[in-house]
Amino acid sequence: MAGACRLHLVLLQTILAACYCCLTVFAHSLTAKVHDWQLQIPAGVVADRFGGVHVLLAGLACWSTMTGLNPLAGYTTHPLQTLVVMRAALGLAQSVMMPSVSATAAR
Numbered sequence: 001m002a003g004a005c006r007l008h009l010v011l012l013q014t015i016l017a018a019c020y021c022c023l024t025v026f027a028h029s030l031t032a033k034v035h036d037w038q039l040q041i042p043a044g045v046v047a048d049r050f051g052g053v054h055v056l057l058a059g060l061a062c063w064s065t066m067t068g069l070n071p072l073a074g075y076t077t078h079p080l081q082t083l084v085v086m087r088a089a090l091g092l093a094q095s096v097m098m099p100s101v102s103a104t105a106a107r
Contacts, residue, residue: 039092
């Protein structure tokens with residue numbers, strides 16, 4: 001009896017992990033275009049104005065925070081919406097990386 005309960009628990013955990021992975025892939029596909037070239041042009045202007053290093057560090061801090069908080073989205077009341085917002089913020093933070101590096105290298 002105890003072995004069957006453990007097996008059911010392991011199967012349930014596996015199914016929940018697979019569902020979370022599917023939600024992550026789905027949210028990534030929805031927000032994949034956020035860090036596209038449309039945001040890199042304004043990010044380059046911001047990097048030129050405030051300095052590439054400062055913008056790069058701010059983007060890195062935001063990117064790291066969103067990556068670290070990503071698994072916690074499953075514990076909220078609206079996990080899919082939270083995950084999509086986190087992935088959008090991740091894409092926004094990622095869009096400043098290349099312009100910031102370019103602005104820093106140009107100085």
